[in-house]
Amino acid sequence: MALVIGLLIPLAGTVLGAAFVFLMKDEMSPRLQKSLLGFASGVMVAASVWSLLIPAMEMEEAKDVWSVFPAAVGFLLGMGFLLLLDELTPHLHLGTDKPEGPRSHLSRTAMLALAVTIHNLPEGMAVGVVFAGAANGAAGLSLASALAVSIGIAIQNVPEGAIISMPMRAAGNSKWRSFAIGSLSGAVEPIGGLAVVLLASLMTPVLPYMLAFAAGAMFYVVIEELIPEASEGEHSNLSTIGFAIGFVLMMVLDVVMG
Numbered sequence: 001m002a003l004v005i006g007l008l009i010p011l012a013g014t015v016l017g018a019a020f021v022f023l024m025k026d027e028m029s030p031r032l033q034k035s036l037l038g039f040a041s042g043v044m045v046a047a048s049v050w051s052l053l054i055p056a057m058e059m060e061e062a063k064d065v066w067s068v069f070p071a072a073v074g075f076l077l078g079m080g081f082l083l084l085l086d087e088l089t090p091h092l093h094l095g096t097d098k099p100e101g102p103r104s105h106l107s108r109t110a111m112l113a114l115a116v117t118i119h120n121l122p123e124g125m126a127v128g129v130v131f132a133g134a135a136n137g138a139a140g141l142s143l144a145s146a147l148a149v150s151i152g153i154a155i156q157n158v159p160e161g162a163i164i165s166m167p168m169r170a171a172g173n174s175k176w177r178s179f180a181i182g183s184l185s186g187a188v189e190p191i192g193g194l195a196v197v198l199l200a201s202l203m204t205p206v207l208p209y210m211l212a213f214a215a216g217a218m219f220y221v222v223i224e225e226l227i228p229e230a231s232e233g234e235h236s237n238l239s240t241i242g243f244a245i246g247f248v249l250m251m252v253l254d255v256v257m258g
Helices: 002-022 030-058 061-088 108-135 143-170 175-184 188-202 204-231 236-257
Strands: none
Touching: 002 108, 002 143, 002 175, 002 188, 030 061, 030 108, 030 143, 030 204, 030 236, 061 108, 061 204, 108 143, 108 188, 108 204, 143 175, 143 236, 188 204, 204 236
């Protein structure tokens, strides 16, 4: 039951954020959007370090200096996997009209959905692998710390849901359609999380690599997408403040609940 709740909490955050489309009449202000992008970046970076990379090394601490090897390899593989996914999947980021990836005849909405899927997949993987580690009694991971990651991802999913649904509404979609698209953008997270849990239960020895893999995948999203969008143009200082708040909040959650 705890696993099911843990996997669904991030989706609930996305749905809550997408519901902002019913509360806000106009398009989200650039100041607010940059603040929220920075906040999401801070949460993801802190979760990657405290909940994924450090436990990955603690699980291998008996190997002394070699304890860092699985974390280093897994991190690079995670970055590489998202880079490959980014290159091979036709997608379109919000705020731009230039598609990325191979040429396709997909609709704008479909390519936007694929971009969000690429973005959210690492978050679902992170939640799933932490729960898998807690279930296997991994060092530095407990059910409480797994729930902390789930709650942290859910908190940063609230602004993400709004960032997706509000522009869809501004583009001419109805409020309900914008809400549905924003909500469904988080559906890949519990699916990805469950897949990782099932895989980890069959391949316990590679759990440290999987923890670091999820961290690398999340770092890719932060570096490739969130930080550039938050830093360009005016009010970039707001994204820096948002990053600091998100980072500290996730760090406190992990320590207090871990």
